[in-house]
Amino acid sequence: MKTADVVVIGAGVVGSSCALIMAEAGLKVIVVDRGPIAGGTTGAGEGNIMVSDKEIVPEIELAVRSRNAWFEIADRIGNNFELQAKGGIALSRTDAGMAGLRKLASHQNAHGIETIEVDGARLRELEPHMNPDIETAIHYPGDGQCQPMLSAAYFLRTVRHLKGEVWQRTEVLGFSKDKDGSITGVRTSKEEISTRYVVNATGTWAGDIARLAGSELSIMPRRGFILVTTPAPKLIHHKVYDADYVANVASDSPELQSSAVVEGTESGTILIGASRERIGFDSRINMAALERLAKQAISVFPVLSKLELLRVYRGFRPYSPDHLPVIGEDAKVKGLFHCAGHEGAGIGTAPGSGELLTAMILGKPTFMDATPFLPKRFQGVA
Amino acid sequence: MSRTIIVGGGPSGMSAAVEIARAGGDAIIIDSNPRLGGQYWRHAPVAKFSHDGERFFALQEEINRHPGIEVRAGTQVWRASYQEGVATVWLNDGTSLTSETLLVATGAYDRSLPFPGWDLPGSMTAGGAQAILKASGALLGRAVFVAGTGPFLLPVAASLVEAGVKVLGVLEANRVNGWVNHLGAIDLRKMKDAARYFKILSAAKVPIRMGYAIIEARGDGRIEEVVIAKVDRNFTVKPGTVEVHKCDAIATGWGFTPDLTIAHSLGVSTDVHPIDRSVVVHVDAFQESSQHGIFAAGESTGVGGVDLALTEGRVAGIAIAVQRGLISTVEAKNRSVGLASERTKIRKFADALLSVYKIREGWRSWLNPETILCRCEEVTFKQVRNVVHDLGASDVRTAKLLSRCGMGMCQGRVCGRMVADVIGAEIGTPATDDELRGIHNRPIANPISLQTLADQGQ
Ligand SMILES: Cc1cc2nc3c(=O)[nH]c(=O)nc-3n(C[C@H](O)[C@H](O)[C@H](O)COP(=O)(O)OP(=O)(O)OC[C@H]3O[C@@H](n4cnc5c(N)ncnc54)[C@H](O)[C@@H]3O)c2cc1C
Numbered sequence A: 001m002k003t004a005d006v007v008v009i010g011a012g013v014v015g016s017s018c019a020l021i022m023a024e025a026g027l028k029v030i031v032v033d034r035g036p037i038a039g040g041t042t043g044a045g046e047g048n049i050m051v052s053d054k055e056i057v058p059e060i061e062l063a064v065r066s067r068n069a070w071f072e073i074a075d076r077i078g079n080n081f082e083l084q085a086k087g088g089i090a091l092s093r094t095d096a097g098m099a100g101l102r103k104l105a106s107h108q109n110a111h112g113i114e115t116i117e118v119d120g121a122r123l124r125e126l127e128p129h130m131n132p133d134i135e136t137a138i139h140y141p142g143d144g145q146c147q148p149m150l151s152a153a154y155f156l157r158t159v160r161h162l163k164g165e166v167w168q169r170t171e172v173l174g175f176s177k178d179k180d181g182s183i184t185g186v187r188t189s190k191e192e193i194s195t196r197y198v199v200n201a202t203g204t205w206a207g208d209i210a211r212l213a214g215s216e217l218s219i220m221p222r223r224g225f226i227l228v229t230t231p232a233p234k235l236i237h238h239k240v241y242d243a244d245y246v247a248n249v250a251s252d253s254p255e256l257q258s259s260a261v262v263e264g265t266e267s268g269t270i271l272i273g274a275s276r277e278r279i280g281f282d283s284r285i286n287m288a289a290l291e292r293l294a295k296q297a298i299s300v301f302p303v304l305s306k307l308e309l310l311r312v313y314r315g316f317r318p319y320s321p322d323h324l325p326v327i328g329e330d331a332k333v334k335g336l337f338h339c340a341g342h343e344g345a346g347i348g349t350a351p352g353s354g355e356l357l358t359a360m361i362l363g364k365p366t367f368m369d370a371t372p373f374l375p376k377r378f379q380g381v382a
Numbered sequence B: 001m002s003r004t005i006i007v008g009g010g011p012s013g014m015s016a017a018v019e020i021a022r023a024g025g026d027a028i029i030i031d032s033n034p035r036l037g038g039q040y041w042r043h044a045p046v047a048k049f050s051h052d053g054e055r056f057f058a059l060q061e062e063i064n065r066h067p068g069i070e071v072r073a074g075t076q077v078w079r080a081s082y083q084e085g086v087a088t089v090w091l092n093d094g095t096s097l098t099s100e101t102l103l104v105a106t107g108a109y110d111r112s113l114p115f116p117g118w119d120l121p122g123s124m125t126a127g128g129a130q131a132i133l134k135a136s137g138a139l140l141g142r143a144v145f146v147a148g149t150g151p152f153l154l155p156v157a158a159s160l161v162e163a164g165v166k167v168l169g170v171l172e173a174n175r176v177n178g179w180v181n182h183l184g185a186i187d188l189r190k191m192k193d194a195a196r197y198f199k200i201l202s203a204a205k206v207p208i209r210m211g212y213a214i215i216e217a218r219g220d221g222r223i224e225e226v227v228i229a230k231v232d233r234n235f236t237v238k239p240g241t242v243e244v245h246k247c248d249a250i251a252t253g254w255g256f257t258p259d260l261t262i263a264h265s266l267g268v269s270t271d272v273h274p275i276d277r278s279v280v281v282h283v284d285a286f287q288e289s290s291q292h293g294i295f296a297a298g299e300s301t302g303v304g305g306v307d308l309a310l311t312e313g314r315v316a317g318i319a320i321a322v323q324r325g326l327i328s329t330v331e332a333k334n335r336s337v338g339l340a341s342e343r344t345k346i347r348k349f350a351d352a353l354l355s356v357y358k359i360r361e362g363w364r365s366w367l368n369p370e371t372i373l374c375r376c377e378e379v380t381f382k383q384v385r386n387v388v389h390d391l392g393a394s395d396v397r398t399a400k401l402l403s404r405c406g407m408g409m410c411q412g413r414v415c416g417r418m419v420a421d422v423i424g425a426e427i428g429t430p431a432t433d434d435e436l437r438g439i440h441n442r443p444i445a446n447p448i449s450l451q452t453l454a455d456q457g458q
């Protein structure tokens, strides 16, 4: 039988971040995924590493640490995943919207996020093609960007170099436990792995793994579309979004919401995201969502009217009932650690999540108070 | 019932429209080309054909005569969907259409194989060369090699000669004994065609070399010379047979890949062709797909040439007329006399050709690490190998997404199939049927202006 210190289930950005950080900490890691690497939500979204859209303090703390961790990882293993500190711009064209943005900015500022209010002239310097009717905005130099699939793939490559293993196309069939109910092994379609620690990083499917282990967890899908344009010379320099977006992220209503986040990529395409709908795993294209995104993006950058839509990405963000990720040990099954439910922020917050989880497994202090993320909040245990 | 939507105005779309019109029905033909005719009858604003023009003019005349048939040329379907028995297509002029009956007549595009230098200016597909010639005559006065495999190399070379292009040679990679006999064995028309092409080529002293291929093109900024070589039955270069020739341009053709983009969006069942593994629409005897009311004809059901496209188009048109209640099944039988056997006969012949002109695996040995596989995104063979062997990509989709191969403007139309084969070889297991189907998954069939998209909601 194979032995590992930790088995990570899920080869998305979250699982590969956990695996990387644990392997670097000297643990023998085996990553198991029933599909290919980054074949889940990680392969269907954008790569915004955002601090600017975070409102709740624990989220801010996780995002700020993660943002820095991204650049530290790039220093350690090489930046092969298009990581850039390009900065974000949040704008609103209404007084009420701007007032809201200012309030959020000062709150974020108090918790370590750099925010700069900019006027029209400065905005035009930052983004020459922005609609002239936009006269003020908040600039977030800390926002970054990466290519999520490449990130996961390079993290896992490093894991392999650190003597870890990545088992693709391997189904998790069940768990072995000792008489106290603690995890002792993972049964897979390949072979059984003896281990005391399991990380459930299966994103939208994390509830299934929890059930398989004899516990429960509610992680649900929230559909999103992203428009990808035909390649163009560099027109857009930051990730630019209007304030409605922040409102949408926090909202609880199921119907279609969207607010364009516009950004350029290294390959020259421009990404326009993202719509949000809670309608299960329905993969059909919603025309209304596409139309709305196009309209909103053009209203911020009129120059986009000249570009063409080339592709559409569709993905399902994993979300928990309170929209915070679930990071920590299961309240019922000892040795089972969840790291899932990162919703629309899983790329950005993956490294910090991995650090929290690694510290928890090693019994070391965490960089922040992780209580708000613990699974027990949904597991009927106080 | 609303009028039938016909996507594609090539031979199959045109002949289906004519049958629907004859039955008293209405239809709209949408084609991205500025004029009807498809691949086969692609032409300049004033149609002029060196041969086989009569059939085109007859179809066009009948289509124009029927007020029920609208032709919307120069218009692309950029998206299609099928829900609860109704098909919807979105057009790049910002409008959309719905109907209970739709014909997929989207044809095929050239299949390409890469080799060092295939991305240099001056390198074209066989179909592309013919299109350029017809549209602008831009190849006139140039010295060109025609290479690849398949029966269409001959007509392409012949039409280049006729237009005044100097054809330096036709290189057929497969060894085809008695080409003329083979082509003529079944179909008299084909025999006449082939004889005509040979006459044109031999009059112009164009050498036709069997078992030869272009394995490299070189030049400073554009093609100046090609490396050709004798290849064995598996397309591997025979040592000591390499020759270098000066030329201005090359036209290479490796058969066709049916364009299933629209079919895929409509959710029809597809088959993987047993001979060349191309993905084709699964149709019944009436050319109807697995989705009620969605029909397919021509190359989208399998590469078979113009006569098969015309026959299938007619069968589909008549079946659509029956489904719409325009004619009785008895009447349909009268109109279909001979069509089914004709279709079987040509299909058999087409399959025989596919077996003879197969792409053999040895072509991959022509690649070197720096050879570009994806021209849109400039992804090299080395980069694709790297995502498989270093990054652990273990399937076609992951290898594509990590390398960006096939992610550019053409959305993998040029390289998709070939890249799937390369990745399969690198991984060690050939692309699965579903992976081959995945190549045609383009929810956005063609790029659409963001402004047009935005305006659609108003
Ligand atoms: C349209 C869209 C845009 C987005 N934009 C951004 C953005 O800009 N910035 C950002 O930070 N986030 C963004 N996100 C969110 C982000 O993509 C996700 O939060 C993140 O990818 C989640 O990663 P994950 O590793 O948890 O899940 P996944 O990537 O889904 O990985 C889970 C893995 O688990 C595997 N798995 C599941 N069940 C099993 C099983 N039983 N056995 C074995 N393996 C299993 C799956 O195969 C999968 O590979 C976006 C999401 C969408 C949909």
Ligand SMILES: Cc1cc2nc3c(=O)[nH]c(=O)nc-3n(C[C@H](O)[C@H](O)[C@H](O)COP(=O)(O)OP(=O)(O)OC[C@H]3O[C@@H](n4cnc5c(N)ncnc54)[C@H](O)[C@@H]3O)c2cc1C
Pocket: B007, B008, B009, B010, B011, B012, B013, B030, B031, B032, B033, B037, B038, B039, B040, B041, B075, B076, B077, B078, B105, B106, B107, B108, B126, B127, B128, B130, B152, B155, B156, B259, B262, B297, B298, B299, B300, B304, B305, B306, B307, B309, B445, B446
């Ligand atoms: C260079 C060359 C030489 C050939 N020579 C011969 C020959 O000598 N003998 C022979 O039998 N066959 C020949 N063929 C093959 C012949 O052209 C095809 O068999 C025939 O054209 C197939 O007809 P079709 O109706 O299936 O498709 P096509 O003729 O390919 O027509 C399909 C049409 O659909 C349109 N279309 C596709 N998608 C969309 C969309 N999303 N929106 C709008 N429009 C769309 C395309 O623009 C195209 O006009 C040749 C082909 C080529 C390229």
